Amino acid sequence: MSAQAVTIALSGAGGQIGYAALFRLASGDLLGPKTPIHLRLLEIPQGVSAAEGTALELTDCAFPLLQSVTIDTDPNVVFEGANIAFLVGARPRTAGMERSDLLSANGGIFGPQGRALNDHAADDIRVIVVGNPANTNALIAQRNAPDVPAERFTALTRLDHNRAVGILAAEADVPVDSVSGITIWGNHSITQYPDLSHAIVAGSPALDMVDPRWARGAYIERVAKRGGEIIEARGSSSAASAANAAIDHMRDWVTGTRPHEWTSVALPSDGSYGVPNGLISSFPARSVNGQWEIVQGLTIDQFSRERIDASVTELLDEREAVNALGLIPS
Ligand code: NAD
Ligand code: LMR
Structure with missing residues (x-):
């Protein structure tokens, strides 16, 4: 008998890590061979086309566990009912960028994502932040999600x-x-x-x-x-x-x-x-x-x-x- 379906959100779905993660998530590497999965992909407008390409390939894999794949640029939509969130998309440091510019740019991403998780995710949400600077991005998201228990926010080491x-x-x-x-x-x-x-x-x-x-x-x-x-x-x-x-x-x-x-x-x-x-x-x-x-x-x-x-x-x-x-x- 199948387990209850789990909704997995992933930001930065059109990027490299997204491409390396999504097929494994859809094939059951995370939750085993009996748990159906809904994938919710978050991108910025420039990344949507790449995420759409990945979604086409996911369909072409005909993964038995994969129930649905949706793509959106609004974290409030993507995190609706999410049980698990991989926050991968982040603003990379570019030439001439000061550390404060990098933190500020990422604050503009992880603050709103934290609030969206707070307002829309499922009660059992678990979050892992991968996008750098991962620990502090996780802190920003966590502090912007006051209704989610703090320990549900983690970063990748x-x-x-x-x-x-x-x-x-x-x-x-x-x-x-x-x-x-x-x-x-x-x-x-x-x-x-x-x-x-x-x-x-x-x-x-x-x-x-x-x-x-x-x-x-x-x-x-x-x-x-x-x-x-x-x-x-x-x-x-x-x-x-x-x-x-x-x-x-x-x-x-x-x-x-x-x-x-x-x-x-x-x-x-x-x-x-x-x-x-x-x-x-x-x-x-x-x-x-x-x-x-x-x-x-x-x-x-x-x-x-x-x-x-x-x-x-x-x-x-x-x-x-x-x-x-x-x-x-x-
Ligand atoms: P990438 O540039 O290939 O992909 C990033 C994707 O994120 C892009 O498609 C981009 O459009 C998207 N994105 C940017 N801002 C976004 C936002 N606000 N919402 C949703 N999507 C957004 O990068 P990558 O190789 O996939 O790496 C992603 C991040 O992971 C980087 O910050 C990288 O430094 C970090 N990283 C962390 C670890 C770790 O161990 N913690 C290891 C490797 C990489
Ligand atoms: C890594 O540890 O591989 C990354 O965090 C490196 C980076 O700067 O993206």
């Missing part, structure tokens, strides 16, 4: 987490599924802290399995700058791996993380690990009964403390900047 797993597994020469206990802390930016203090590789502490100087030096830089490495190699930012990570994040949120394991999620802080309340920062997290829970009780040594604090300081600066621009209601 699962891509950083997956990168951290893949790069560690390659260094230790083990399969990826023998790596666990990695945490990405902080912002989805080069200040992020990929932390191997509690990581396990093939049953042993990661810091015994690889050179600890590499783990606390070149490794951190490699993971944190992987997005830039990909832009340089591909000529555009990561798309398939970003879509894959966003789907991993949402699937784990809905269906639960594997027993005794955790992943990395940017979510509103409850003050854990000294991260100021409300800041959308990346933590070690498990999904239990459909809700993210921050993993508690990890020891944080001086090296980790300094790196977590540095990334959190960047997030506080971003919050102050969007506050000063009037993008988050007090």
Whole structure:
């Protein structure tokens, strides 16, 4: 018997990540082979034609689970009844653009989208922000959606987490599924802290399995700058791996993380690990009964403390900047 249909909204549907995500969503990669899906695609006018092309191809795949695909430029229409929202479309930084211009332009996107989610989404809405600067865009959306529980707004650091797993597994020469206990802390930016203090590789502490100087030096830089490495190699930012990570994040949120394991999620802080309340920062997290829970009780040594604090300081600066621009209601 089929489950109840789920409405999935995705903004930036005509872009690269949209193209890499939509076919997987429609084929059941997110919610399994029994859950019918309605896709609601949000674009700006310039992106509508590309989204229409994607919609034609979705039809041509004849996915049994796909009940409908609609496209609109109005978030109030697209988010009507949405159970899940992937906020991918964002204003990229262009030459000569100041950081405040970028935050302001994105505030103009994520403020109205937050309000539209507040007014139109289903009661069980879950939101993941992918568009950069992802943590602060999520904060803007969340603060503009006062009727939606704050914890329903998250941002993508699962891509950083997956990168951290893949790069560690390659260094230790083990399969990826023998790596666990990695945490990405902080912002989805080069200040992020990929932390191997509690990581396990093939049953042993990661810091015994690889050179600890590499783990606390070149490794951190490699993971944190992987997005830039990909832009340089591909000529555009990561798309398939970003879509894959966003789907991993949402699937784990809905269906639960594997027993005794955790992943990395940017979510509103409850003050854990000294991260100021409300800041959308990346933590070690498990999904239990459909809700993210921050993993508690990890020891944080001086090296980790300094790196977590540095990334959190960047997030506080971003919050102050969007506050000063009037993008988050007090
Ligand atoms: P893209 O340029 O290929 O596509 C973006 C799409 O968003 C375009 O079709 C554009 O028309 C649309 N768009 C812009 N403003 C919009 C709005 N207000 N409403 C709806 N749609 C809008 O970019 P992409 O490669 O798909 O990347 C999208 C975003 O994801 C970028 O901000 C990128 O930096 C970010 N990203 C984040 C991560 C992460 O790990 N958090 C990883 C990769 C990329
Ligand atoms: C990534 O981590 O791949 C992206 O956030 C890079 C970018 O700037 O789009």
